[in-house]
Amino acid sequence: MRAHVQEIVFDCAGPAALVRFWSGLLGGDPVDRGDDWSYVDPPDFVRLAFQRVPEDKSAKNRVHLDLEVPDPSRAADEALRSGAVRVGGLVTDEQGSFQVMRDPEGNEFCFVTG
The missing domain is CATH 3.30.720.120 (Signal recognition particle alu RNA binding heterodimer, srp9/1)
Incomplete structure (x- = not known):
């Protein structure tokens, strides 16, 4: 099954x-x-x-969503206006870029490029 x-x-x-x-x-x-x-x-x-x-939420999520966007920095800026929080800076490597974020209740998610 x-x-x-x-x-x-x-x-x-x-x-x-x-x-x-x-x-x-x-x-x-x-x-x-x-x-x-x-x-x-x-x-x-x-x-x-x-x-x-x-x-209350008390620890880092063990699972999070990766949301693919054309521009993680721009997506982060827009999400900030809706109550999100940026965590650290933009990370870029050979796989692409990602920006860690938290929603208004602290749940982690990432904006990513592939």
Whole structure:
């Protein structure tokens, strides 16, 4: 039996706010199913869901999303205006470039070129 990814779920404190941040980055219309659960279906991507949990984020994510963009620096500048935080500087090597970011609740993600 093979499984497929139905959705990626982020634990968070504010599902309604966080879904709007991510829908701004990836597209799609944010949906609030209640105070504790929101989701977005970005075009050409799996659903991202946001579930309210009582505990704060306390460590670095063990999994993060790499978002391919033409220009990581420009994408980072735009994301900053929506509440993201830049982590370190742009890294460039023979594989391309990436910029580490955090969403408004501290979840890490990267803007990358390939």
